[in-house]
Amino acid sequence: MIELSEELLLRMYYKMNQARYFEEKLDDLVSKGQVHGTIHLAMGQEASGVMACLALEEGDLVSLSHRGHAQAIGFGLDVNLMMAECLGKYTGYCKGKGGSMHIADVENGNLGANGVVGGGFNLSCGAALTQKYHQTGKVVLCFAGDGATNEGSFHESLNLASIWKLPVVFFIENNQYGMSNPIENHMNIENISDRSEAYNMPGLTIDGNDFLDVYNTVTKALRYARAGKGPVLIEAKTYRYSGHSKSDKQVYRDKREVLEWQKKDPLLKMKEYLRENRIFTEKQILKMEEEARISIEQAVEFAKKSPQPQLNTILEDVYA
């Protein structure tokens, strides 16, 4: 069992709440027509996105999926700069050129959210190759969704990572749907982690809504990869409450299914844990939630006040 300090538990709960508020707020802005383009929300998946990143060590790297806000917040990105990017502002992580789908912080090891399903797998192999070659002792955590594991890039990357023993952990957030298509329609296996067997690497399926299960499993997987033993595949079973993107009317699923999953909400589960173990007082819990909410209010304020990019920046940064 991995020791969880109060400080870490506080950070976990705070960041999961930040992720939830961030997306609730973003969803609200989208519905008011204040966001250009689309967004992909991960509400319901906070335990997997945030906790997997909190298990990382300083200097480890990540590649995010297109549904990457919670992952980015877990990795430690500044919510002000994230919100500014979602609103296309010059102060955003990508100076307004990437938007929600391409939030990146390359200098600090966030290789970016990826708009191509499965686009991050082989990039992660490359980043892991650099770590191995430079003997940095760092690991790459590669996020993707269930649908991405049907891409050829998934299989090519798992094979390559396995034969080269690359320090990479493939973390699949199985939210039950590839856009509108339920998982049983697009793969004929019970668990995505079964696919690890074909590449002779450890494969684990966990409860993606259980913050402890995610944190402990990713911690162990990172340790394994860091020791030079090669890659690990983790499948975190979870659920997204929102549609695939803003245009999704969700005609493919029953509202009752969403309600069932909401009973297993990752934030509620963690709150129950904190209460049961009497780690924080009710007041402290409320304070964390409130602080997380305020940080997002401030992020929206920051983003709204931020300048648009100058039109003359349009030709910048095509080439290095």
Place this chain on the structure above:
Amino acid sequence: MKTNDMTKMTYRDAIRLGITEEMRLDRDVIFLGEDIGVYGGAFGVSKGLLEEFGEERILDTPISEGAIVGTAVGAATTGLRPVCEMMFMDFITLGMDALVNQGAKMRYMFGGQSQVPMVLRLPAGSGTGAAAQHSQSLEAWLCHVPGLKVVSPSTPAQAKGLIKAAIRDNNPVCFIEHKMLYDAVGLVPLDEDYTLEIGKTIVERPGKDVTIVAYGTTLAKAIEAAEFLDEEGIRVEILNPLTLYPMDMKPIIESVIKTGCLIVAHEAVKTGGVGGEIVARVVESEAFDYLTAPIIRLGGLDIPIPFNQELEAVAVPQRNDFVHGVYRLLNRE
């Protein structure tokens, strides 16, 4: 080693020499591809590199082109300078997502946060009897993607100078090497600092009557035609856009202003080819007013490359196509 010495070598050896020098100079340069280790590469370009640099830097990959290109992109973004080889240019189809959607766009879509210093070697072209899936010249696809650079050397010296410049460049560079040029011999500078600047069109042969723009093996055919026409007193000026994208148009425009006549040629299929872009830029420029005859575009026929040797040859422009083109422009036919 600083030197003014030159030595005769093949195009294949010149590419290898360029890569070898850069790998000796910079430990972050690695090389990955299929059968590039013990086998020495499908066309022998990487022969001997495994012995000198070892398995850590000469990475024999599985047959996974998407993973080769994508791994190179990921490695380049995090501090290495990978050179990777597609066994045949045709197989870039399998690596296109990593190249086009990832490598070419990361810098721009991340607001300038990253750079992707990688080289993608692409053995291209017909003439080997390998038929439709191993003979294509797909450079126009790559020239349609901002963020990529596309170079195409025609001589051993150009091959060495450009592969070195490509490895030192901080962007993804597609290095197109024509398979029929591998055995071509020429003088190559031995200086380790010899590079050719990416983004420059050069005058291969000065002249005054007709301008020909050609690259790859088509350039050699243009030169043969020019030598033949010389005997008739016709002076053809030949330009070689060593960098196909972004292309340096100035020398081409200046040449057309001088000659008033233009032939643009390549082996790639004519429709949607790089030649069409060159022509469009010429007619958009001040050179338009100096044109004395319609421009001629020579390109591959709009067909897949056929297997039969005679059919294969007539699928792409040959020396006599240039000769007749020049006659037509000068009203000699």
